[in-house]
Every structure is written in structure tokens, then in C-alpha cells.
Amino acid sequence: MKRAVFLAPVALFALVIIAFAAGLGRDPSRLPSTLIDKPLPVFDLPAVRDGDVGLKTTDITGQPRLLNVFASWCVSCRVEHPVLLQLKASGVPIDGLDWKDEAVDGRKYLVEQGDPYRLAGNDRTGRAGIDLGVAGVPETFLVDRRGRVRYKHIGPISPDDWSGIIKPLMDRLRAEG
């Protein structure tokens, strides 16, 4: 009997640890299901570049493509930028969403760093970012030809991320027809 009392703490503790271990894989803040396989939220953003058309949800269709959320003040975006330029050179269509940024700064950023985007819109207030569930920059959405989000990448895309995760997905979307 007395032994059992002394064993109680270790037994209770084991239960707690099991619960924690089960809880570890679940991310309480990220709900990946909200946008995956759903259409992009509706937005219509003014242009970043001079004499450009901006970025509308209805334009992000037709073929599988990437929607990259960036900002001129974001250091990780500068790390990611060369990868995006390479992707553009290899023919991957990328649209840019300039998040919580002045259009002037976004424009300067693209002039200085190079411009990987087909369409680019300026989300100065961050409103479209809220609808997209953007938590920080950079983030990249893989959108299929019907305008549905199929994958979301958080943080800068490294060459490994591209060849290991995103490119295979994109190839599959292309094959889906």
C-alpha cells in the first residue's frame, strides 16, 4: 500500500508525458486545412511596378503557379530572392504579393534585387495578407490551374525545398491536366 503511494507521482507523470508527446506534432496556431484545396481569397491589389496592372485573384489561374508573399523590409526575402530569380529563368510562373509595404519601396526592391514576378500587387494595409493567413514573410502558395491553393510554404524557399517538395508537387499539378 505504502509503495503504491510513492509510485503515484511517477505514474501520473507518465500520463502527462504521453499527452505532451501526442500534442507535440499538433500545431495549435497553424490550421493548414483552412486554405488548402480552397480557392484563393478574393483580392484586387494595386501595382507595385510603374504602369503595371497589379494583382487580382481572377488573374491567378490558368496554369499551376506560385504566389510569393514578400516585403522590401524582410531580410529572409533577400535570402530567398536569388532562388526566385532562378525559378523564373527556368520558366516557373511566380506572382508577387508585396505585403505591408509602401509600393515605392517594393518597386525599389525589385529594381535593386531583380524582378522574378509575372504579376505583382501591393498589399499596403496587409488586408489581403490577413485573408491569406500570412503570419510572416516570406510565404509561398502553390496555386493550381483552377485557382485553388494546394500547398503553403512558410519561410524562404531553399533550392532543396524547391527540388524536394515544391517541384514534385508542381509537376503533379501540371500532369493533372
Place this chain on the structure above:
Amino acid sequence: MTAEIGQFALILALVLAGVQTLVPMIGAWRLDPAMMAVGRTAALLQLLFIVVAFVSLGACYVTNDFSVALVAEHSNISQPLIYRIGATWGSHEGSMLLWVLIVALYGGAVAIFGGSLRESLQARVLAVQGLIGAAFLGFLLFTSNPFTRLSPIPLDGAELNPVLQDPGLVFHPPVLYTGYVGLSIAFSFGVAALIEGRVDAGWARWVRPWVLVAWIFLTVGIAMGSLWAYYTLGWGGWWFWDPVENASLMPWLLATALLHSSLVLERRGALVSWTILLAILAFSLSLVGTFLVRSGVLTSVHAFALDARRGVYILGIIAAMTGSSLALFAWRAPVLRTGSLFAPLSREYAITINNLFLLAATATVFLGTFYPVFMDVLHGDKISVGPPYYKFTFVPIFILLFVLVSFGPVLNWKRDEMRRLLPRLRWPAGLAAVTLVVAAAVFGIAHLFAALGLALGVWLIVGAFIVLARRWRIGQVSRSDMFGLVRSTPLAVWGLVIAHAGLGVTTVGITAVSAWQTNKVLSMSPGQSVKLAGNTITMVALRPVNGPNYEANQAQFDVVGAFGRSTLTSERRMYPSSQTTTTDAGIGVGILGNIYISVADQNPDGGLTVRMWNHPFVDWIWAGCLLMAFGGAVSLADRSLRVAKVERVVVRPLAAAAEPVIP
């Protein structure tokens, strides 16, 4: 170069921590003095190398070395020097470095000041402390290396979260961690005692000062965090039941319990295994808190970047350390000597009840904090509990606990009698009753709960001072005899009185601000006036100002009240680097309450949205915490003397006997 020095120092510290774990443990088993001595040397060297690593990281921040990834993420060219220094521990990696630094500091302190401990006990304590250090140095090096380089090197860094750019960051984490992580030493003492298979009054006498030091820092650290939240979050809240606040509150509750139970162990030789269990649990909750902040199982304002790998590693450490120590407890504790018995009405008994209440309070906080995790695992629901849960669970437990607090110090050890006990409490009980009636009459029955809170505060404060009154025999002896009694009052008694009174002061503050705070939200332009709680508040100026790394809209207010006139400045700050805005509230501090003004964005019509509060007695909350900590410090001053005195008497007989020493 600096980063590499830090990196190598950390690796060396890890190796030394391994040596510190193995060699003295084997040495204590084989009773080999040379091997046991290695523990002390290794502890000091480990401390030295961690200090080198810490200083290296600090130097990288001070010089803005953006080739270090951590620096590039948390500092930039315009960030003021003080916040570059603060940023050293403002990130996950940096704060873990602070963590291991404090583990090593306590280890080093035991190596230096533990010379009069039984040698095998000291060796085992150092070995366990070394194991904790090794586990977390490994965590740091393998999952969270602060010295990782970045390529290409950015021209400028990102920014330390602007909310953290506050003097609070410079003091709060180091102080809090000194308390929080300091409980590791209680854990080490507990595990070492279980390995040795003997616990005696000497053990309690040794472990108490360490627990007291950790408890003092933890108290001040929690109070600082609360004060910081109060003035930066822009609406004057001072406690949010945020998971991370709870993570520091739970170890504090158990450390408080431990402080009292180890007193019983020291004085009466009782509560042996209970005290050891508390020592293990208190530090385990520190570990759980570290897990909680860094694993992403819960969302919190304090949470660091999510990384499941880190969560798995820390969970592994907790499972291994707490699991094995609790298993050791289950195996060894039943055979430990239990000390003398005590009657149901005695000081020992009162402290036991106090411990049970503190444990129950800890359990409710634990359940509330991790409820979302448990629910998610069991049902897949995303639910969390808020302040109402704590109001109905934690608060009633604490009210009962507070009622009990004033009983303990006036009870005799071993046994007491009810009919003698009650007259001793006539003053605190009488004054509390008067307070209750007067407050209920003045503020109305609607505020009965608040009246009860004030009465509790009076009960605690008067109950603390009655200890002195009894000791000095006020009214029973002549003035000169009383003077002698005042002079001979031990510092430990003073400490008790100050700490318990502090608890009462905090209770009054919490009650008053919860029940009687008032606020106004309005759009104001310069020249406009408004009345709030007997004060006339006028906006006198509104202008843009520039800080070192922010732009701000600054409003000046003229506050005219019953106690004179003052000027308050409130700012809305915008940090361009991270596009974040923060609020710098204008606070008029007074002993009877604060006027708190925070400004928001400018309205289209040119007016400024201004929120203003009257927070009656809010500063009493933190003043009470400081009193508690001060009481602890006073008590500690006494203990250091007594430890020195006792050890001369005790060292020889204790080396042979494991009997509880009853003074």
C-alpha cells in the same frame, strides 16, 4: 572569430559537464576523495567556459556582427546598444544560453560555498547539476546553436521584437531565470539525497538557503514581468493567465511550498519524503515551462519560433530526468527515515495543510494551462480556458490558503491547543472583521467580494505583525525588557513578518484594482479636457517625435487631481524595420493609485483615440511582491549565519549518523 570562440567554449563546457556528471558520481560511490574533488574543478571550469560563450555572443551583438544568423535576426544598425545587449537573451537560442549559464552558476556556487557539506553529498549534488547542464548544453549545440553563421552576410539585420525593446528585457529574463533555473539546485539536492539514501536536518539546513535564493529571484522576476506587461501592453492589465506566466507561477507555488516544508524538516525532522518530492516537482515544472515555450504545443505571447525537433528534445530531457528521479523516489523514499510525529494542531500540521493547498493551486494552474493540449489529444478539439476558469478554481483555493497563513506563525511546534490559539489571533481577526463590515457598508453589498479581499489583506498584514507583538510581549513586560526582546528578535522572524505582510499588501492591491478601476475611451484633440476619478485630464500637446529606431506620435497630458498637478507623456511608436507599432503609456504613479493613459492611432477628423484608466492601489501588487522578496532576503541573511554556526557543531557527528537532528 568571436563566434567561433563562443562555439568552442560551449563544446568544452559540454565535455566538462559530462566529466562533472560521471567522475564525482563514481567517486562518491567508491568514497574516493580525489575523484569527488574533480566535480568541484569541473563545475568551476564549466562555468568559466559558459561565461566565455555568453560574453562572446554578447560581443557579437554589441559589434552587430550580422554574419552570425542570430544577430542578423534580432539586431540592426539603428538598434540602441542597450537593446543589442538585451537581445543576447531575447531570442530562443540566447535565452537557452542564459539557462545553461545559470545552471552552471549554481553548480559553481555549490563548488565554492559547499565546502562544509558532507563530501559525498556535495559530489552527488554537483554530479546531478552537471547532468542537467550537459543535457541542456547538448540541446543548445545540437538544436539551437546560437553561433550559426549566415551566408550571404546581410548588410543590415532584422530587428529585435519592438515589444521587447524596453528596459524590462534587460532585467526581467536574467532575474526570472536565476529563480526559475535556480530550482535545479533543489532538484540536485533532492536526487543526491535519494541516491545517498539519507535525509537529515543537516540536508534541510543546506538546501533551504539555495531554495530561498531561487525563490527570491523568482518572486522579483515574476513581479517584474507583471509590471512590464502592465506598462507596455497599453491597457494596464497585470496578469493574463498566459501559459508562459503560468509556467513561472507553477514553480513559484511549489518553491513556496518547498520553502515551508523544508523548514519543518530542518526544525522537526518531519516531512522528509514530501520535501524531496516537492524539490523534484518544482524543478520539473521549470522544465515543463521551458518545454511549453519552445515546443509550440501552446500559443502564447511569449512563444519562440516553433520547431518540433526542439520540443522532442526537451520532452526527452523531461521524460528522462523527472521520470528517473520520480522512479528513484518511488524506490528509495519509502525506506527514508520519517521524523518525529506531530499533533493535528501544531505548526507542522499547519504547514502541511499550506503545502496541500499550494499543491492544489499548482494543479489547477497546470490543468488550465495544458487543458488545450489534453483536449486536443483526447477529442481533437481546440479549446483553451481563460481567466473565468482561474477565477472559479485558483482564486477560492487561494482565499482559503490566505485564511490559513496567519495561523501558522502563532502555532507552537509539535502540539497546541485550540483554546489558547484563538486568543492569539484576536487582533488580526477583529480588525479583519471590522474591515469587512465597514467596506461592505461603504461600498455596498455589490462589492462584498472586494470587501472580503480587503479584509483578507488586513488579516494577513496584522497577522504578520502579531508575531512580533507576541514575541516582544507588548503590554506584558517593561519597556526595557521589551527593548531587549526587540533586539534579540532573529532576522528569520523579521523575514517571516515582512514576507507575510507583503502577501497582504499584494492582496489589497489585487482586490482594489479588480473592483474599482475605471476607464474612459474617447477621441481628443489638444486643448480638450476630461474628468476621470476626480482628476481633470487635459491634452496639452500632440506632436511627432523620432526615436533612435522608431517614429512616434507623442501626446502630452496635464493631470490635475487632489494631490497636485503632473504631466504625463504617452506615445504610439512605429518601428519601420519590422513594421510594428507599440504603445508607451503615460503613467502617473501614486500610492493610492495610478492614472494610466495610452494613445492609439489618429482619427480621420484629426482627433486622437485616447484610453485612460484609474487603477486604484495597483502599485501595491508589486510593492507586496518586493516585500515578500525582501523578507526572503532578510531571512537568508540570518540563515547564512546559522549555517556557519551549526556546521561547526554538526559536522563530526553527522558524518557518522543519519539521525534527524532536532534542535
